[in-house]
Amino acid sequence: MGWIKTTFHKTGSPRWFFTGSRPWVIGLYVFGALLIVIGSTWGLGFVPAERLQGNSVRILFIHAPAAHLAEAIYVAIAIAGFVFLVWRMKMADMLIQAAAPIGFVVTVVALATGIIWGIPTWGTGWVWDARTVSTLLLAFLFFGLVALRQAIERPDRASRAVALLALVGVVNIPIIKYSVEWFTTLHQPPSIEIGKKPAIAAVFLWPLAVNVLGFYCFVAGVVIAALRARIVEREAGAKWLRDWTVKS
Amino acid sequence: MRQPRRRRLAVVLFVIGGSTATLSLALLALQENVDLFYEPARVTNGEAPVGVDIRAGGMVVEGSVAHDPEGLGVAFSITDHGGHEFKVRYVGLLPDLFKEGKGIMVRGQLTADGLFNASEVLAKHDENYVPREFHDMVEDAGLAGSAQALSTEPG
Numbered sequence: 475m476g477w478i479k480t481t482f483h484k485t486g487s488p489r490w491f492f493t494g495s496r497p498w499v500i501g502l503y504v505f506g507a508l509l510i511v512i513g514s515t516w517g518l519g520f521v522p523a524e525r526l527q528g529n530s531v532r533i534l535f536i537h538a539p540a541a542h543l544a545e546a547i548y549v550a551i552a553i554a555g556f557v558f559l560v561w562r563m564k565m566a567d568m569l570i571q572a573a574a575p576i577g578f579v580v581t582v583v584a585l586a587t588g589i590i591w592g593i594p595t596w597g598t599g600w601v602w603d604a605r606t607v608s609t610l611l612l613a614f615l616f617f618g619l620v621a622l623r624q625a626i627e628r629p630d631r632a633s634r635a636v637a638l639l640a641l642v643g644v645v646n647i648p649i650i651k652y653s654v655e656w657f658t659t660l661h662q663p664p665s666i667e668i669g670k671k672p673a674i675a676a677v678f679l680w681p682l683a684v685n686v687l688g689f690y691c692f693v694a695g696v697v698i699a700a701l702r703a704r705i706v707e708r709e710a711g712a713k714w715l716r717d718w719t720v721k722s
Numbered sequence: 723m724r725q726p727r728r729r730r731l732a733v734v735l736f737v738i739g740g741s742t743a744t745l746s747l748a749l750l751a752l753q754e755n756v757d758l759f760y761e762p763a764r765v766t767n768g769e770a771p772v773g774v775d776i777r778a779g780g781m782v783v784e785g786s787v788a789h790d791p792e793g794l795g796v797a798f799s800i801t802d803h804g805g806h807e808f809k810v811r812y813v814g815l816l817p818d819l820f821k822e823g824k825g826i827m828v829r830g831q832l833t834a835d836g837l838f839n840a841s842e843v844l845a846k847h848d849e850n851y852v853p854r855e856f857h858d859m860v861e862d863a864g865l866a867g868s869a870q871a872l873s874t875e876p877g
Contacts, residue, residue, distance in 0.1 A: 595819050663849045
């Protein structure tokens with residue numbers, strides 16, 4: 475079990491993370507962008523129309539990956555909040571700071587594409603059902619994480635308050651996920667579930683899978699890059715950073 | 723774990739537990755109270771109020787959809803496939819998913835003579851995604867319940 479502790483301590487070191495993460499950023503950017511281009515071209519240009527939705531089905535290839543990713547980003551932020559509150563790990567705080575605005579953008583993409591899809595298919599762009607409202611709340615939570623930090627003057631207090639909000643907000647995630655099963659929502663239940671045969675035909679499933687992976691990789695690259703920027707900001711006076719700058 | 727960390731861990735776990743419990747109770751309360759939706763049976767037996775904005779829903783009766791010769795007006799009936807049926811009148815664009823035999827939701831007011839004046843017609847999509855050509859192919863071959871059959875055999 476020693477390696478868990480070692481990894482934990484290494485990840486906690488801004489220096490270790492900063493000096494080693496640059497190739498990851500470039501790799502994730504290139505690989506993610508490539509997948510998104512392939513998946514989107516495939517989904518928007520080559521997939522057949524759906525039997526009821528027609529061409530509106532193409533929005534799925536942006537909407538579903540964005541919505542899924544938004545939840546994943548929040549879970550990562552909540553875990554970081556937990557780690558920061560218990561162990562006071564600086565890197566966890568910086569991760570929240572780096573990922574919150576990105577999570578907000580991704581959630582807005584999910585909401586916007588959902589509205590665009592809803593207008594022709596549902597007959598309305600917005601309904602106040604459990605899925606849409608909990609996703610809207612997710613966007614507010616991301617925004618709140620950014621706003622709360624700016625509202626509190628002392629950085630150490632701000633970090634603690636933000637971490638606590640990040641942690642408490644995680645109860646929203648199971649609500650988003652299961653809202654379509656617990657409540658009568660206009661939003662459809664999931665088409666893909668673990669242990670079940672997908673209710674979505676393979677022609678739609680493949681480009682969707684490519685885009686989901688592409689979104690995850692690309693945004694992981696963006697988060698790491700943002701985290702590196704935070705490290706530079708906070709460790710501006712550190713000797714190792716000066717040495718690194720001179721060296722490269 | 724050292725003492726302050728253990729204390730912080732306890733506080734954090736308490737906060738998570740507390741907020742989860744609060745939210746669960748709130749959701750439970752909501753689930754019991756949200757009851758603005760009227761099934762066809764409750765519309766026909768007079769349980770649904772007249773002249774008040776309500777939501778109702780069911781399946782569109784096959785062959786009941788009648789578009790006005792001019793304009794966007796449309797009339798159709800909604801059923802629960804259990805002998806309860808009511809007429810709906812709507813002026814506006816119908817959603818893409820509006821199909822005879824499919825489930826829809828309407829918002830609007832019930833008149834005294836049992837006609838539902840809809841201000842909004844919403845169609846719910848299910849979790850099944852089936853390509854159009856494939857669907858037509860199966861339908862041309864004359865297979866009954868093709869959509870349902872396809873959904874269990876995607877691709």
